[in-house]
Amino acid sequence: MNRSRREFLQKLTMSSMVLPIVSTYTPQWYGPLHTDVQGPVLRVALMGLGGYAQRVADAMKDCKRAKVTGLVSGTPAKLKEWGSKYNVPERNRYSYETFDDIKNNPDIDAVYVITPNALHHDNVIRAARAGKHVICEKPMAVSVQEGQEMVDACAAAGVQLLIGYRMRFEPNTLEIVNRRNAGEFGKINFFQGQCGFKIGDPNQWRLNKELAGGGALFDIGIYAINGTRYMVGEEPVWVTAQETKTDPTKFKEGVDETIQFQLGFASGAVASCLSTYNMNYLDRFYLNGDKGFAELWPSTGYGPIKGRTHQQPLNHPHIAHQTIQMDEMAAIILDGKKPVLPVDGTTGLQDLKIIEAIYRACATGARQELKLV
Amino acid sequence: MNRSRREFLQKLTMSSMVLPIVSTYTPQWYGPLHTDVQGPVLRVALMGLGGYAQRVADAMKDCKRAKVTGLVSGTPAKLKEWGSKYNVPERNRYSYETFDDIKNNPDIDAVYVITPNALHHDNVIRAARAGKHVICEKPMAVSVQEGQEMVDACAAAGVQLLIGYRMRFEPNTLEIVNRRNAGEFGKINFFQGQCGFKIGDPNQWRLNKELAGGGALFDIGIYAINGTRYMVGEEPVWVTAQETKTDPTKFKEGVDETIQFQLGFASGAVASCLSTYNMNYLDRFYLNGDKGFAELWPSTGYGPIKGRTHQQPLNHPHIAHQTIQMDEMAAIILDGKKPVLPVDGTTGLQDLKIIEAIYRACATGARQELKLV
Numbered sequence: 001m002n003r004s005r006r007e008f009l010q011k012l013t014m015s016s017m018v019l020p021i022v023s024t025y026t027p028q029w030y031g032p033l034h035t036d037v038q039g040p041v042l043r044v045a046l047m048g049l050g051g052y053a054q055r056v057a058d059a060m061k062d063c064k065r066a067k068v069t070g071l072v073s074g075t076p077a078k079l080k081e082w083g084s085k086y087n088v089p090e091r092n093r094y095s096y097e098t099f100d101d102i103k104n105n106p107d108i109d110a111v112y113v114i115t116p117n118a119l120h121h122d123n124v125i126r127a128a129r130a131g132k133h134v135i136c137e138k139p140m141a142v143s144v145q146e147g148q149e150m151v152d153a154c155a156a157a158g159v160q161l162l163i164g165y166r167m168r169f170e171p172n173t174l175e176i177v178n179r180r181n182a183g184e185f186g187k188i189n190f191f192q193g194q195c196g197f198k199i200g201d202p203n204q205w206r207l208n209k210e211l212a213g214g215g216a217l218f219d220i221g222i223y224a225i226n227g228t229r230y231m232v233g234e235e236p237v238w239v240t241a242q243e244t245k246t247d248p249t250k251f252k253e254g255v256d257e258t259i260q261f262q263l264g265f266a267s268g269a270v271a272s273c274l275s276t277y278n279m280n281y282l283d284r285f286y287l288n289g290d291k292g293f294a295e296l297w298p299s300t301g302y303g304p305i306k307g308r309t310h311q312q313p314l315n316h317p318h319i320a321h322q323t324i325q326m327d328e329m330a331a332i333i334l335d336g337k338k339p340v341l342p343v344d345g346t347t348g349l350q351d352l353k354i355i356e357a358i359y360r361a362c363a364t365g366a367r368q369e370l371k372l373v
Numbered sequence: 374m375n376r377s378r379r380e381f382l383q384k385l386t387m388s389s390m391v392l393p394i395v396s397t398y399t400p401q402w403y404g405p406l407h408t409d410v411q412g413p414v415l416r417v418a419l420m421g422l423g424g425y426a427q428r429v430a431d432a433m434k435d436c437k438r439a440k441v442t443g444l445v446s447g448t449p450a451k452l453k454e455w456g457s458k459y460n461v462p463e464r465n466r467y468s469y470e471t472f473d474d475i476k477n478n479p480d481i482d483a484v485y486v487i488t489p490n491a492l493h494h495d496n497v498i499r500a501a502r503a504g505k506h507v508i509c510e511k512p513m514a515v516s517v518q519e520g521q522e523m524v525d526a527c528a529a530a531g532v533q534l535l536i537g538y539r540m541r542f543e544p545n546t547l548e549i550v551n552r553r554n555a556g557e558f559g560k561i562n563f564f565q566g567q568c569g570f571k572i573g574d575p576n577q578w579r580l581n582k583e584l585a586g587g588g589a590l591f592d593i594g595i596y597a598i599n600g601t602r603y604m605v606g607e608e609p610v611w612v613t614a615q616e617t618k619t620d621p622t623k624f625k626e627g628v629d630e631t632i633q634f635q636l637g638f639a640s641g642a643v644a645s646c647l648s649t650y651n652m653n654y655l656d657r658f659y660l661n662g663d664k665g666f667a668e669l670w671p672s673t674g675y676g677p678i679k680g681r682t683h684q685q686p687l688n689h690p691h692i693a694h695q696t697i698q699m700d701e702m703a704a705i706i707l708d709g710k711k712p713v714l715p716v717d718g719t720t721g722l723q724d725l726k727i728i729e730a731i732y733r734a735c736a737t738g739a740r741q742e743l744k745l746v
Contacts, residue, residue, distance in 0.1 A: 290653075
């Protein structure tokens with residue numbers, strides 16, 4: 001990118017306006033990030049055609065190495081509408097009844113499972129047994145046991161399992177990770193992750209324990225959990241947690257509204273996190289080290305992400321996170337690329353172990369030791 | 374203040390440069406704050422001539438209603454040097470041996486106790502028994518029992534006891550409090566207070582439990598405790614806490630290095646705080662409500678304090694906090710003024726109750742219920 005273009009983009013990023021999607025992105029000082037546009041294309045079937053799948057499908061229009069070639073839905077009208085919109089031929093459209101036939105479809109390399117949380121387990125295992133690589137939206141499952149079964153099933157089938165941790169590919173986030181790895185913040189002392197929003201419609205699946213597995217922690221708090229791990233750069237060894245519920249009608253038994261949790265690390269670093277379905281104006285990450293700090297605010301929304309270190313603002317131009325994620329996942333699956341931050345099933349399983357420990361900590365009031373490594 | 378002057382000061386405040394001290398301060402929309410310069414002068418003896426007393430003495434040069442008229446020190450050379458520098462005649466200089474004679478000194482209305490924490494109790498009670506009003510630096514004491522004895526002694530002597538909570542007079546802070554009271558942030562959901570610094574000299578009194586009463590929590594964590602109370606506008610009903618020590622040589626038994634603590638409120642609001650002697654780049658307050666938020670960063674340093682709400686930056690010109698504090702305390706003591714945020718002994722005692730509960734929570738791992746109201 002030439003200087004004047006970079007300056008133009010920096011000015012855009014520093015203003016509060018929404019940025020246009022920029023598809024040509026040049027990696028900066030911290031080394032390769034976004035996949036080289038050269039290489040084979042990952043042909044993906046999207047499963048579960050809800051709001052987030054819509055976002056993924058739209059973002060994938062800008063991908064250089066990933067393409068929607070299949071659709072899976074329980075709603076025939078959606079298959080028709082999406083098939084037409086995304087140019088997916090009828091032979092590549094599946095219901096949940098016909099889905100297993102996908103194993104005979106040479107147009108599809110991978111299935112991206114974007115159904116409600118509680119359905120991930122069965123859907124991922126079905127896709128694996130059909131011989132397709134699987135991308136699964138986070139949280140990968142609603143229990144550690146389920147997650148382990150999914151990891152095992154994909155290994156047994158010889159397919160890859162990746163979790164849709166889009167922030168693990170986000171340029172400002174990765175710049176902080178790379179600066180941390182380069183020692184720019186010194187010894188890491190503290191991380192704070194505040195993730196949440198005020199949830200609307202009380203009848204949505206996210207507030208149904210049977211479908212969601214829990215409440216805010218599974219849906220939005222997981223960003224703080226996952227973020228703690230990649231920002232600190234270490235797996236936690238203990239967790240404490242405190243639950244608060246102000247509206248037991250909206251947030252029923254087993255559906256957490258607000259949980260504060262704290263994590264400790266073998267290095268002595270600590271983290272303080274908030275997960276909530278009852279507050280707006282959050283979404284902030286803060287990393288503290290002996291030599292400096294980094295802040296992302298907003299840190300995990302759909303963007304633009306805004307960040308800074310103790311030295312300078314971070315000004316990566318906004319690209320839809322799902323565009324980068326899918327191009328990178330294509331490189332991981334097809335080229336064997338090792339990403340800066342892993343997104344494999346084991347990485348997803350660690351989050352579930354922490355989530356279960358947080359619920360135990362809330363229920364007992366006692367600190368839970370974690371054995372993640 | 375006319376418009377161009379206000380704009381000039383706003384520009385200054387928004388830049389990162391250090392602001393000049395501005396002694397003429399005009400209250401803004403949220404009502405009276407800084408004391409009217411008319412009125413009698415509070416004549417103050419400073420006790421304990423260390424670094425913070427120096428800061429107070431210098432700031433008091435700009436006071437309109439408070440004046441240093443006495444000095445108390447165990448070091449004759451300091452009495453001589455300070456007496457000369459601040460124009461305090463020899464008859465108003467005391468050692469700890471001669472201090473009780475202050476009761477016969479008509480030039481002194483109040484004693485400001487700025488000795489190490491563990492000495493506050495005896496010094497405050499001595500000053501009260503000498504019939505002088507007492508201003509005591511925070512923490513007011515090293516235990517609830519001591520604090521209660523101080524409150525009782527001042528009541529029995531018929532003198533006022535105020536605690537040196539300078540942030541309770543800070544204009545940006547008070548603007549947030551007043552905006553919160555006006556409903557601008559809606560129902561308050563969450564507060565975050567991160568207070569700490571990397572402490573230097575391992576031989577200073579702050580790292581000696583006998584003199585300090587504890588560690589970071591008594592010295593800097595108390596800003597988060599006190600800040601939680603005035604920012605949320607409610608007394609907490611429970612607290613949980615987790616202690617981490619990375620350097621047991623520097624931070625000996627009973628001297629806390631890093632404590633995370635969480636507070637809950639009857640309204641359902643929660644708070645998440647950090648107290649540490651092992652990190653820089655902290656000092657941030659964040660208040661979250663249904664309708665918006667407020668941020669102060671830095672929030673409790675000597676200034677300039679920088680803040681903003683979801684709607685606008687807060688741009689009060691910097692005045693030394695101790696200047697405002699002492700002018701306001703003069704009005705409280707001499708005019709019976711009721712400040713926006715109380716700074717009396719009972720307010721200080723609440724912090725000690727929370728501190729003791731935090732230490733109990735760290736020791737037991739169990740949530741501690743608080744009965745502050």
